[in-house]
Amino acid sequence: MARIANPSRADPGSALIGAGHIFNKSRSNPASGTIGRVLPAYALVYLLEGGGHYEDDAIGRRAVSAGDAIVLFPGMRHSYGPFDQPLWSECWIIFRGGVFSQLEAEGLIDRSRPVITPGLRPELIAAFDALIRDFNGHDPRLVPVLAARTHGLVADFARCDQERGPRADAIAVACARLGEALDRPLDLERLARGIGLGAERFRKVFALSVGIPPARYRQLRRIDRAKQLLATTLKPLAAIARELGYCDEYFFSRQFKHVTGLSPARFRRDFGASAGA
Incomplete structure (x- = not known):
């Protein structure tokens, strides 16, 4: 359901290094929330169903719900999960490398705004699903292709968030x-x-x-x-x-x-x- 590549075998440059789904993460499970974690890489979590909250030292705690996405940054302590809500289903990716650092440098993703709201958009869900499926196929020939697709997906999430209209x-x-x-x-x-x-x-x-x-x-x-x-x-x-x-x-x-x-x-x-x- 959720697999992370062996770091010793991962591409030393920009790469997708983890991808998966989590369905029905429940507050009744003590391990259902991610608490005080610090990642060495970037990650994107897309909430498909339910809700809960996200928290870090910079912005404090804020509610999240289906259609929100959480951008996680290297070295940034964070917590998220259903906690006080009955349901949480997500898809997620973990990625690293210079092309993703460049997205941050250009302001497309921002540590001061880790929660974005692209909405439940079918094209984003489909692209996420395809990325997870292909990553879990473990084909080493796809490493650079998956990195490029990940870069495009993160950019698409940011764009959809920025293009939210008056309605x-x-x-x-x-x-x-x-x-x-x-x-x-x-x-x-x-x-x-x-x-x-x-x-x-x-x-x-x-x-x-x-x-x-x-x-x-x-x-x-x-x-x-x-x-x-x-x-x-x-x-x-x-x-x-x-x-x-x-x-x-x-x-x-x-x-x-x-x-x-x-x-x-x-x-x-x-x-x-x-x-x-």
Whole structure:
């Protein structure tokens, strides 16, 4: 589920050195929070579900929730996790090298602002998933490619945070609601009214802000929820399909593979609890 490369075998220059998912990190687990850690490298943590807080000596404590990302800096003591919240699911990468130091030097990432809010953007989730999958393929030929993709991903996170428009809060509310009650039909008109827009205007504003229509966003949130269920439970595929509102497990499986590039069974084998840490 979460693997870090052997430092003695890692590329001596810029490199992605760790990548993984953590699903259902719970406050009931005493080890679920990261407390007082200092990394020798950079890291990016993308919160996919739930919430909690982040803390360091410079900014103190602040709340974080799904759609936020935490940039962790070398030598900077930090703590984060669900702590007082019931749920936290994330994907993460650890990386090092001069090209990433340059991002900091240019101000694209900033130690005084380690928590950014790109939102739950499908293209960021997909790029993160692909990076984790390829890193865990352990192909040494990909080391420079993965470093370049990591650099691009970190830059994309910063860009999405900086480009939040005047309706960002309303879109964030809509995104949260589109991720709820995934087994039920989507009432788009009711959702649009809840943020003060007509249905057609909402579709346009949402697609402009997020990059895809609301229905497609909800479909991808179903897949995100399916990944969490596959990684943390032994529920059969038919039960997961029903829980997420699919007509049958075969349609669910086809859609899952189309989005993630892996079959549900392969995803469970690679990232389930039995896959180890």
